[in-house]
Amino acid sequence: MTLVNFRDPAALADPEGRWIRPGVLHRSAQPYPADDASIVEQLNAAGIRTIIDLRGEIEAEDTDWAQSLAAGIEVVAARVQPTDRRLEAAMKDMTTDEDLGAFYVLMAESAPEAVKLAVEAATRPGGVLVHCAAGKDRTGWLTALLLDLLGVPAEEIVADYARTTAALPQIWANLAERNRAALNDHAAGTFVVPRPLLEAPAGAMVAFLDLVQARYGGTEGLLAHCGVDAATVEAFRARAAATTAEVTA
Incomplete structure (x- = not known):
């Protein structure tokens, strides 16, 4: 068993190593049904020492990362709740890829403490894995913010x-x-998952990055809004930027 949607963004987003050092940042979906020896081996092979779990409290199980924890890999619970009143309203009105991008901004704004905790965790030595449930939405916009801090082109x-x-x-x-x-409870009701949430449309990420720029002047502005200080931003850049030394083992 291995993690689904597991990858190092540097491998394809920056194969020439111009902006981000390989091995510092990985992303995936949650372990299914939970981690095991093969997933621990996968994480160790990638040099991952910290897992940033963006799932909300109702999504995570204590056993999800039990074997990884036992192997000495730290798990940081940076809880971004999947829904609240504003998010539920936004989902009901969601029809376009641009709506999904705006939804991502709203998710980040709804969880400033989690964003702060996640970015701080991304400064730790060794490889870092970011995940949520699908490894698409919360993982997608947090990874985008981290890559943007390093100057990776949009x-x-x-x-x-x-x-x-x-x-x-x-x-x-x-x-x-x-x-x-x-899911059976949802089927008994009237909730229908909006089409954009079922996909990973490029237009959603374009809209997200554009909105962050328009609303906050860029990633650093949004992170400052969430309480991330300049020292943390610089610590992440010092660790992850392509011009820095080797990742601390």
Whole structure:
């Protein structure tokens, strides 16, 4: 068993090593059904020493990362709740890829403490893995912000986000099995998942980056709004930028 949608954005977004050092940042979906020896081996092979778990409290199980924790890999719970009143309203009105991008901004704004904790965790030595449930939405916009801090061009950030499309069939199958009871409750009601949330459309990430620029003057402005100080931003750049020394082992 291995993590679904697992990748190092540097491998494809920056194969020439112009902006980000390989091995410092990885992304994936949540472990399914939980981690095991093969996933621990996968993480160790990638040099991952910290896992940033962006899932909300109702999504995470204590056993999800039990074997990784036992192997000495630290898990930082930076909880971005999947819904609240504003997010639910935004989902009901969501019809376009641009709406999904605006939804991502709203998610970041709704969880400033989690964003701050996640960026701080990304400054730690060794490889860092960012994940949520699907490894698409919360993982997508946080990864985008981190890549933007390193100067990765917007078109490469968008392309990295869209690469999740190939993994979506397996992601949705795993989520359906894991959350079967909750899905049955939804089926009994009237909630319909908006089409953009079921995809990883490039237009959503374009809209997200444009909105962050328009509303906050860029990534650093949004992170400052969430309480991330300049020293933390610089610590991440010092660790992850392509011009720095080797990742601390």
